[in-house]
Amino acid sequence: MNSLEWRVTASLAAIYAVRMLGLFMILPVFALYAETLPDSTPFLAGLAIGIYGLTQAIFQIPLGVLSDKIGRKPVIIGGLLVFALGSVIAATAHSMWIIIVGRAVQGMGAIAGPTMALAADLTREENRTRIMAVIGMTIGLSFMGGMILGPLISQFHGVGVPGIFWFTMILALSGIALVILAVPTPARITRHRDAGIIKGYLGTALRNIALLRMNAGVFIIHLVMTANFLVLPAIFEHELALPRAEHWKIYLPVLAGSFLVAIPMIILAEKKQQIRTLLLGSTLLLVMAEAGMALGHTQIDWLLAAFFLFFVGFNFLEATQPSLVAKYSDVSTKGTAMGIFSSSQFLGIFAGGFLGGMINHTWGETGVFVFSAIVVLIWFVIALQLPQPTFYTSRILKLDPLLLSDPQRLHKELLAVPGVKEVAIAADECIAYLKLDKASLDEAALDAFSPPSA
Structure with a gap:
């Protein structure tokens, strides 16, 4: 990548991380903070955590479509301003209901789609997959950082959870400065099939049964992850007598250790084409972890072992599920499928807060873990019906403009190249989106479709 692409990637990854930190820093501390508010209940605490995901899911696709019409940067800046406003509302609130409003407003700044599309507008086709992967990695890093920073910041000179909301406001304003000062304005806006949601493909993506399972x-x-964190911080503090300022001593080794265990599994899944088998195994690992926490959450050894198992499975699934979405979607609908997938993720966060809060209010901590084990078992049954994915490589090929005079003929000729399995031609971008079998690919034949200087 050239220097501009590195700058764009770093800046947009930082902007993407702002949103995710705003969610993850709250998870390990909010349930304990909610206990100090006079109008709080376990249900309202869950709603406050989860409603961020609901508004994210609602606004994500519309804001992505809007950015196609009015530009990426205005939508991103507007989304970050909305996120900052929600942070201020939550930081100054003394009522659980006002915090819920603030969290809902935070979620309305749903800028993931425009951010990815801006990255695609500003970078070359051959580097786009790598750049998207780097930006996507910020989710995992933000999760680890948020779980550790949340408890530390909340205890720093007594700033508490309001201090976290003020911190996320500062992050949002820093993100706006990055957009204005560090990120160029693209010469033109293009609807990218691999990096954005295309309205015309929504129906196709929603009719794909494998994608619906994902x-x-x-x-x-x-x-399940959100529901767990409605009860785990209180268990650590009340039942295990671990002060909340020291909860990071659990999160850091568990998250880091589970990530190290998950990495070989991720490599094995792709290199040995065992992704479906390991997905099912990781799902069963989550069932075991939830059952272990339900049965042994008053014993620190049992709890920590189950907590560790949970994050081994969770980290593997978090890393590999997007890869499976790309494998199950065709080349035209990949970006749209990923947008729907991301909205489903945020809806899960909302459901975890909403349902987890209700169950915690009625049946307590054990009820939350039992419920989580049951819903993961349901996902295991659903996942059993997933087809074996094809392990093709996605590539974007820059086309010789002279070949676009007859797109149908070009489509047939590309499909005739050994190793080319799927083709979608985007004449407006002068590129072709491909799925390739690298083992049988004729690179020389494929290169013949590119302009001489490409």
Whole structure:
């Protein structure tokens, strides 16, 4: 990548991380903070955590479509301003209901789609997949950072949870400065099939049964993750007598250790084409972890072992499910499928807060873990019907403009190249979206379709 692409990637990854930190920093501390508010109940605490996901899911696709019409940067800046406003509302609130309003407003700043589309507008086709992967990695890094920073910031000179909301406001304003000062304005706006939601493909993506199963999977694992954090911080503090300022001593080794265990699994899934098998195994690992926490959450050894198992499975699924969405979608609908998948993830966060809060209010901590085990088991049954995916490589090929005079003939000729499995031609971008079998690909024949200087 050239220097401009590195700058764009770093800046947009930082902007993307702002949103995710705003969600993840709250998870390990909010349930304990809610206990100090006079109008709080376990249900309202869950609603406050989860409603961020609801408004994210509602506004994500419309804001992505809007950015196609009025530009990426105005939508991103507007979304970050809305996020900052929600942070201020939540930071100054002394009522659970006002915090819920603030969290809902935060979620309205749903800028993931425009951010990815802006990255595609500003970078070359051959580097786009790599750049999207780097930006996507910020989700995992934000999760680890948020789980550790949340408890630390909340205890720093007594700033508490309001201090976290003020911090996320500062992050949002910093993101706006990055958009204005560090990110160029694209010369033109293009609707990218691999990096954005195309309205005309929504129906196709929603009729794909394998993709619907993947949407159910990301919904359920984020439901369970959110529900867990409605009760785990209180267990650590009240039952295990661990002060909240020291909760990071659990999160850091568990998250880092589980990530290290998950990495070989991720490599094995792709290199040995065992992704479906390991997905099912990781799902069963989550069932075991939830059952372990339900049965042994008053014993620190049992709890930590189950907590560790949960994040081994969760980290593997979080990393590989987007890969499966790309494998199950065709080349034209990949971006749209990923947008729906992301909305399902945020809906799962909302459902985890909403349902987890209700169950915690009625049946307590054990009820939350039992419920989580049941819904993950449901996902396992759903996942059993997933077909074996094809392990093709996605590529974007820059086309010789002279060949676009007859797109139908060009489509047939590209499909005739050994190793080319799927083709979608985007004449307005002068590119072709491909799925390739690299083992049998004729690179020389494929290169013949590109302009001489490409």
